[in-house]
Amino acid sequence: MSSGSGSGSLLKYIGIRVLLVIPMMWVLLTLVFILLRVAPGDPVTAAVGDKLSPAAIAQRQHQLGLDKPLIQQYVEYIGHVCRFDFGTTITDKEPVLTVIRDQGGATLTLTLGAFLFAVAVGVPLGRLAGRRRDTALDAGIRVFGVVTYAAPIFWVGIMLVALVIKFLPSWPTFGIASPVVAFEVPTKTHIMLVDAVLYGHGDAITDVLKHHVLPCFTLGLLLMGVIIRLVRVNVIQAMKGDYVEAARARGIKEGRVIRKHAFRNALVPVITVIGLQVALTLSGAVLTERTFNWPGLGTALITYLNGRDYIAVQGLVTFFAIVVVIVSVLVDIINALVDPRVRY
Amino acid sequence: MAVRMPHWFRQIWNTKGLSRWIFLVGLFITLVFVVFAIFAPWIAPYHFNQTAVDGVKFPKLGSASSDHWLGTNDQFYDIASRMIWGARTGLEVVVMSVAFAGVIGVPLGLLSGFVGGWIDRVLVFLMDAIYAFPSLLLAIVFAFLLKNTLGGGVVAAALSLTAIYIPQYFRVVRNTTVSAREATYVEAARAIGAPPLTIMRKYLFGNVVQSVPVLGTLNAADALGTLAALGFLGLGIQPNEASEWGYDLSRALDDAQAGNWLPAFWPGLMIVLLITGLTFVGEGLNEGINPALRRRRLQKVVFPARTAGEEVSS
Numbered sequence: 001m002s003s004g005s006g007s008g009s010l011l012k013y014i015g016i017r018v019l020l021v022i023p024m025m026w027v028l029l030t031l032v033f034i035l036l037r038v039a040p041g042d043p044v045t046a047a048v049g050d051k052l053s054p055a056a057i058a059q060r061q062h063q064l065g066l067d068k069p070l071i072q073q074y075v076e077y078i079g080h081v082c083r084f085d086f087g088t089t090i091t092d093k094e095p096v097l098t099v100i101r102d103q104g105g106a107t108l109t110l111t112l113g114a115f116l117f118a119v120a121v122g123v124p125l126g127r128l129a130g131r132r133r134d135t136a137l138d139a140g141i142r143v144f145g146v147v148t149y150a151a152p153i154f155w156v157g158i159m160l161v162a163l164v165i166k167f168l169p170s171w172p173t174f175g176i177a178s179p180v181v182a183f184e185v186p187t188k189t190h191i192m193l194v195d196a197v198l199y200g201h202g203d204a205i206t207d208v209l210k211h212h213v214l215p216c217f218t219l220g221l222l223l224m225g226v227i228i229r230l231v232r233v234n235v236i237q238a239m240k241g242d243y244v245e246a247a248r249a250r251g252i253k254e255g256r257v258i259r260k261h262a263f264r265n266a267l268v269p270v271i272t273v274i275g276l277q278v279a280l281t282l283s284g285a286v287l288t289e290r291t292f293n294w295p296g297l298g299t300a301l302i303t304y305l306n307g308r309d310y311i312a313v314q315g316l317v318t319f320f321a322i323v324v325v326i327v328s329v330l331v332d333i334i335n336a337l338v339d340p341r342v343r344y
Numbered sequence: 345m346a347v348r349m350p351h352w353f354r355q356i357w358n359t360k361g362l363s364r365w366i367f368l369v370g371l372f373i374t375l376v377f378v379v380f381a382i383f384a385p386w387i388a389p390y391h392f393n394q395t396a397v398d399g400v401k402f403p404k405l406g407s408a409s410s411d412h413w414l415g416t417n418d419q420f421y422d423i424a425s426r427m428i429w430g431a432r433t434g435l436e437v438v439v440m441s442v443a444f445a446g447v448i449g450v451p452l453g454l455l456s457g458f459v460g461g462w463i464d465r466v467l468v469f470l471m472d473a474i475y476a477f478p479s480l481l482l483a484i485v486f487a488f489l490l491k492n493t494l495g496g497g498v499v500a501a502a503l504s505l506t507a508i509y510i511p512q513y514f515r516v517v518r519n520t521t522v523s524a525r526e527a528t529y530v531e532a533a534r535a536i537g538a539p540p541l542t543i544m545r546k547y548l549f550g551n552v553v554q555s556v557p558v559l560g561t562l563n564a565a566d567a568l569g570t571l572a573a574l575g576f577l578g579l580g581i582q583p584n585e586a587s588e589w590g591y592d593l594s595r596a597l598d599d600a601q602a603g604n605w606l607p608a609f610w611p612g613l614m615i616v617l618l619i620t621g622l623t624f625v626g627e628g629l630n631e632g633i634n635p636a637l638r639r640r641r642l643q644k645v646v647f648p649a650r651t652a653g654e655e656v657s658s
Contacts, residue, residue, distance in 0.1 A: 027473040035485055150619035152569055154576050155593060155612030162605030174601060283480030287573055302577055305488055317481060324476055
């Protein structure tokens with residue numbers, strides 16, 4: 001802060017933040033390795049031990065390099081991850097990266113849709129509650145926020161499905177596309193929505209969009225609870241600030257004080273926390289996918305968990321860890337751009 | 345020490361407006377569930393693992409009747425009984441996991457903050473890494489590992505939730521310790537020759553655990569949701585070990601897609617109510633204890649009655 005111009009210290013901050021990714025990543029990878037590779041014992045036996053002869057098991061272990069000393073496996077694991085190689089599943093012998101490519105798109109559109117919905121509805125509601133603190137409106141919005149956060153997302157999903165089946169029987173309640181559409185649309189990007197747009201038929205696009213509505217809405221509700229609470233508390237605290245008092249003293253209208261003075265400052269911590277919700281979103285996505293039979297990474301994870309495929313689980317969990325770390329760095333950088341106090 | 349509890353309660357009691365009601369409503373809901381948990385065998389009409397009475401099997405997906413208040417589910421279980429017994433499972437797991445996390449996290453945080461140096465840096469880094477990781481995924485991994493070693497019981501479920509909450513206690517306690525370490529009373533204690541362990545135990549501990557109850561209740565609410573999520577994904581408690589709402593929900597998923605939503609409605613409602621209750625208690629505690637949010641209501645002041653002779657002395 002003391003030395004250098006504003007942009008210089010910003011670059012320095014970003015540089016340090018990006019460098020910090022390396023130890024962070026290393027800790028997480030080591031944790032994943034210890035938990036999933038060292039703790040449970042032999043993955044081949046766990047996954048297909050009852051189907052193969054001891055000789056065949058030994059051969060598979062040798063193929064996968066699982067007969068090497070653990071320390072060597074650890075070094076190789078870190079090396080492979082650096083080259084984006086997450087291993088090959090035991091149960092269906094597919095590279096984990098292929099699984100991620102094939103099923104990641106569905107998770108991506110699900111989470112982005114949910115995020116957009118949550119921010120578009122949650123921020124105005126939280127602001128309203130903060131502004132009208134301790135009124136019936138505040139109570140209503142807070143209860144709504146707490147209930148959407150408290151209600152297990154899968155239960156909300158199931159109840160929505162039940163409602164839709166009752167009142168809108170033709171609306172799709174599971175999957176990412178109707179079987180016909182999924183069959184017709186050629187796979188190019190592995191993101192169903194983009195593929196449908198590229199395919200260019202209005203019906204296909206509408207069908208995929210329709211399938212997105214319920215899951216995105218459900219996952220969005222989970223995030224909205226957090227956003228409402230956060231915006232509300234921050235607006236309340238910002239309203240206590242001296243600069244708000246000063247703005248009022250200068251005779252600025254209340255609406256403008258909130259819009260221009262209080263709300264803008266209240267948003268800075270909100271941006272950070274919304275960014276940190278990536279972890280929550282991923283957790284929620286796993287549950288939402290199971291609820292709506294959504295062909296995403298969460299579904300893949302559960303499938304491999306049930307097959308006791310440690311290598312596949314290790315690969316997917318590693319990928320999730322990388323996503324979380326990268327997003328948290330991006331959030332910190334955006335935060336530094338928005339709030340000059342962060343770049344110490 | 346004996347005075348602290350009522351004082352602490354009075355602080356919440358005296359907060360103004362909504363916060364107070366939120367706290368009281370939350371406390372009421374939570375207490376109802378505690379009663380369910382303790383007296384489940386007497387309140388519930390059947391045992392959670394019971395599918396027949398006097399040799400007559402329960403109907404599958406039966407509708408509500410005088411025998412089965414809320415009907416039966418696809419595994420022939422009585423829904424009402426599973427709901428009431430579920431309170432016991434939920435509270436057992438939640439209390440255990442939060443207690444484990446506190447017992448590990450608080451001393452670690454105290455030590456880390458007080459000792460400082462490289463131990464502190466390493467621990468902070470490790471905890472941050474765990475905290476950054478999606479909590480459900482962490483719980484899934486632990487549940488997956490423990491299920492293969494400990495089986496699908498209550499203790500395994502509680503242990504798989506513990507790891508997610510340790511970093512939070514660690515962080516809160518460590519940060520308070522770092523700022524309290526330089527306080528005058530600690531310096532005074534050091535000056536009269538108190539060894540580090542005594543300082544931590546006698547002077548720091550009482551001051552740094554202030555925020556733990558709030559964190560504990562909020563984590564309890566979260567833990568209940570995570571437990572249900574594990575059950576829903578098929579990684580939680582097995583149905584014959586204990587009654588768990590999340591597992592019942594996962595069984596009810598197909599029924600809901602087929603149009604029968606009642607088997608899913610009830611266990612979900614129980615989860616929502618208990619989480620809401622615990623969250624309300626946590627929020628109430630937070631707004632009552634946190635000076636930044638606290639607002640006191642006006643209270644009548646009663647002057648002590650004057651006694652004869654007092655006027656003369658003043």
